Amino acid sequence: MKNSRQNRRQFLSTSGALLMSAPTLASKTVWNRGQKAGSFSKPIGIGIIGMGIRGRNLMHGYFLRDPRIQILAVCDVDRNRRVHYRDEVRKHYENDVCEEFTDYQELLERDDIQAVVIATPDHWHATQCIDAARAGKHIYCEKPLTHTLLEGKRLMEEVKRTDCVFQTGSQQRNEYGHRFVKAVEYVRNGRIGKLLQVHVGVGDPPKACDLPKEEMEPGLDWDRWLGPTPLRPYHSELSPRGVHGHYPRWRAYWDFCGGYLADMGAHHLDIAQWALNADRSGPETILPAPDGDPKRGARLVFPGGVEVVHGGPHGTTFLGTEGLIQVDRDRLSSVPESVLSKPLEEGEERLPRNRNHVEDWLQAMEQGRQPLCDVEVGARTAALCQLLNLSYRYGRKLAWDPEAWQFQPGGGEEAWMDYPRRPQYPLLGERLVESRDSSIKF
Structure with a gap:
């Protein structure tokens, strides 16, 4: 011993x-249980909330490439960004169906949007997810899912009251x-x-x-960017203007x-x-x-x-x-x-191996289950x-x-x-x- x-x-x-x-x-998408996983009766309409680098990467890397998806709206508090990506989506689909919004709640009012992708700064995640779930949307939200402990509790309570298929963007489990x-x-x-x-x-x-105040070019709704956080002056380190990488x-x-x-x-x-x-x-x-x-x-x-x-x-x-x-x-x-x-x-125990994290979410919507990172x-x-x-x-x-x-x-x-x-x-x-x-x- x-x-x-x-x-x-x-x-x-x-x-x-x-x-x-x-x-x-x-119009409403009908998801048929009898279809093969990954097949859809018609494309699902989605809106993307937050068009910074992560929203852009999700749009280009997954959603524009997938014929099961149609991006119907983009939302951002920076006018240059949202107009830029609205135009990219319109060019891709060769139509002008995609709209741009400053207020994400207006995007949620569209009945032809069944699901949303939330890629805003972390302090906005919980409130936007709660509003989306209450509006009857399925949700893919970037990580970290919440900013505070109370947000986590309230978000779980609200989402579990709905039929929302919810995926957190912790893609290491699938990729x-x-x-x-x-x-x-x-x-x-x-x-x-x-x-x-x-x-x-x-x-x-x-x-x-403790960043100092900077002058802000027109076209950014700074108050809405700050959202629930304390009022403070604009600084480009927090929200660089326009399209950036x-x-x-x-x-x-x-x-x-x-x-x-x-x-x-x-x-x-x-x-x-x-x-x-x-x-x-x-x-x-x-x-x-x-x-x-x-x-x-x-x-x-x-x-x-x-x-x-x-x-x-x-x-x-x-x-x-x-x-x-x-x-x-x-x-x-x-x-x-x-x-x-x-x-x-x-x-021995084996775990799921999905093609990618977005695919897990899409198949979960079709199959009426929760994905790996609910x-x-x-x-x-x-x-x-x-x-x-x-x-x-x-x-x-x-x-x-x-x-x-x-x-x-x-x-x-x-x-x-x-x-x-x-x-x-x-x-x-x-x-x-x-x-x-x-x-x-x-």
Whole structure:
């Protein structure tokens, strides 16, 4: 027994060294149940809300290429962007059906739009998703799904009252050569022994926004861009004007996002959550960094004692009693190498392998099911980011009740669940629908 404990300590010590020195691993559509998956009686009409770089990439990379889809509207608070992409859509279809909107609620009023894609800054996701679900639309929303813990709770409640088919844009579960799928399968099947820790190598927590005022060219509805967040002067770092090819730095600031911890943590913490089979649960304890580091080292402790640690090489690293697995979008490796070389056997757990994340959503709409990253999966992954950020911000241990979706007594403050919102932009939105049109049939 003594030798066993010593060998285990030696293994963990060696694994820890490898972990720290490893390189980056880095009209209404009728849906017929009798049709083959992926086939449709007529194209589904969609609207895209948010035409920055992510909305553009989704439009060009998926939706314009798919004959099952027709883009009927685009929405953005920047006039140059929305007009530019409206014209691109019209040129592609060789008609002028596609409209452009400043106000997403006007887009939601179109009865011929059955589904929406939401690719706005994070502080808008929850309210827009709630309004879309109440308007009877199916939803694909970019990650991180929510900006605060209260948003996650309210969004799950609202979406689950509807027939909405909801996909969170955490595409690592479906894409990148299924490297993440294989890593999770091997962890779940015990190929590295008992799982002890998961290290998630992503960026910094958010910081306060103290950007100076800049002059703003006409054509941007800045108040609507800010939405529920505190009123502040315009700066191009937050909303660069017109059509551009980069990811704006609003992601770095508390008011709009959970920092780069949430930006990529919504991907890699999602994989950790998946491997832990925790899509319907969550951590019970959140520990600040042991050395007081304000940017790395905070830990999520799940039932059973598995720790998810913010830090380590980029991507997701699983550390078990008998080996480790490292996975990123372009790499999958293990120590020892033999861990991944042996195929799964009959009877071992296998996970879905979809062609891509959008395809999973489209097939889910056709088949009348929920896709792989439904609203609860997305909300719980976002909550992991939010709990880590709160631990950094307040430098203290938190106690969380993942079932009740609230802090345990003495484990955190109620005020940390959300932030003071401007009254003209309430969380539950201004769209109150007394009866819902469920005319999209499966």
